[in-house]
Amino acid sequence: MIMFVSGGARSGKSRFAEDMALTHYHRGRTSKQLIYVATALRTDKEMEDRISTHRVDRSSIWETVEEPFHIVKVCKESGFGDVILVDCLTIWLSNMMYGKLEYSLPQLIEMIDSCILIAEEKRQTLIFVSNDVNEGEIASGGHSAVLDYIYALERIHQHVVTRVDEAVQVIAGIPVYWKGGGS
Amino acid sequence: MQLIIGGAFSGKRKIVKNLSGNVSWISSYEQQSLSNWEKVWEIDSNLVLEGWENWLRTEIQSGRSIAAIRQQMNTLFAELKAEEKRRDQQVILIMLEMGRGIVPLEEENRQLRDLTGWIQQDAAEISEKVIYVWHGLTRVMK
Numbered sequence: 001m002i003m004f005v006s007g008g009a010r011s012g013k014s015r016f017a018e019d020m021a022l023t024h025y026h027r028g029r030t031s032k033q034l035i036y037v038a039t040a041l042r043t044d045k046e047m048e049d050r051i052s053t054h055r056v057d058r059s060s061i062w063e064t065v066e067e068p069f070h071i072v073k074v075c076k077e078s079g080f081g082d083v084i085l086v087d088c089l090t091i092w093l094s095n096m097m098y099g100k101l102e103y104s105l106p107q108l109i110e111m112i113d114s115c116i117l118i119a120e121e122k123r124q125t126l127i128f129v130s131n132d133v134n135e136g137e138i139a140s141g142g143h144s145a146v147l148d149y150i151y152a153l154e155r156i157h158q159h160v161v162t163r164v165d166e167a168v169q170v171i172a173g174i175p176v177y178w179k180g181g182g183s
Numbered sequence: 184m185q186l187i188i189g190g191a192f193s194g195k196r197k198i199v200k201n202l203s204g205n206v207s208w209i210s211s212y213e214q215q216s217l218s219n220w221e222k223v224w225e226i227d228s229n230l231v232l233e234g235w236e237n238w239l240r241t242e243i244q245s246g247r248s249i250a251a252i253r254q255q256m257n258t259l260f261a262e263l264k265a266e267e268k269r270r271d272q273q274v275i276l277i278m279l280e281m282g283r284g285i286v287p288l289e290e291e292n293r294q295l296r297d298l299t300g301w302i303q304q305d306a307a308e309i310s311e312k313v314i315y316v317w318h319g320l321t322r323v324m325k
Contacts, residue, residue: 006318008283132317134190136284137296147191154192158319169317178320 002116002164003180006130006157012173014087017129018058024125025061025083033082036064037074039092068095075115080122086115089130089160093153105152109159116163128160132169184264185275186306189316195277196233198316202275204229211237220263230267233277239298243291249298256302260309276310278303 003020007013018036025034036058042048055064067074071086078084086092089112096103103111112128119126134150161167166180189195199206207224209215211234215223224230242252263274282300287293307313313325 004318132190132283134193135280135282137281137287137292151192154190154194154318158194161318161320167318167320178317178322 001125001166002119003125003127003166003168004130004157004160004164005127005168005170005175006132007170008132011170013129013131013170016168016170016173016175017085017087017127021083021085021125021127028081028083028125032079033063034061035074035078035082035084036062037071037084037086038064038066039068039071039086039088039095040066041068041091041095042066068092069099069101072111072114072118075118075126078118078122078124081124082122083125083127084115084119085127085129087129089128089156090133090153093156094149097149097152105155108152109156112156112160113163128164130157130160184260184267184306184310184312185273186303186310186313187275187277187316188280188303188307188313190280190283193280193316194319195279195316197319198314198321199231199233199275199277202229206231206275208233210234217259221266224266224270224272226270227272229273229275230263231275231277232263235276235278235302236281236295236299239302240291240295243294243298249294249301252298253301253305257305260306264309276306278306280315 001024005013005017005020021034038051038054040047040051042051058064065074071092075084093108096108115126134154161179164179167178169176169178187195187198205225205228207228208231209217209220209223211217217232217238220230220232239252243249267274279299281296287296307325310325312323315322315324
């Protein structure tokens, strides 16, 4: 099962995605690992604290993998029936666009597709968390680098929603299903 | 009259392009002016008006009051509605959702954000159908 979860800042999307992941993990008889793919870079003390707070918040059944760039590698190394939560695409994209790496947008979309294909082959539950950042004022009055980023993110989002079984917008902790019924 | 609303690059245009029938298209992104709508609107086609935030910004920059601009736009909506009825065609408004971020620092951007929000409320009220686009997916709101 492939799922896309997005919403505004502090809308409860990560919490919802984690609950979904746990539900699928406990439901699947074949589940082996519950993998949390954290895409944030450890850049400063504030970020370190944020990461450790999140780690403590999640129970020990989670296997946390910090992978700011090579999410396909994580997917390749995962096992049959695993539940994988990627949190989140926004941070991953900014790492990929503004780091030393140079990838084209089609290449980035291909990486996401690879993860989806692997998840389908291995009968995994794969959940992508992202942010709705395209509904603010910056969209029209903004700096062009910001517009480039929002454009790339939206291309990825639009592609991902065509490939997933369920697409969910979280508003104040409440899931609104745009695709799939929420089984 | 239909209103298609959604964030930047959310796939609004694609939704409209997938609708059937001929369309006459006026876009501020192609530097087209809103006032030409009657001339551009070809016979036996639906009229699409896209990029309202640019047209509204131009109005704000001309120094007119927000209230006056809003009044003018509401008059325009009424004219469009009358004309679509007369022609038995449809008007499709594509509008950018931009009210969900932080309050802009610059005065003009604050005014524009307020005005677009009000105009969108007015457009939603007068439209028979309102569609919200989220990452290429659609939801009928009205």
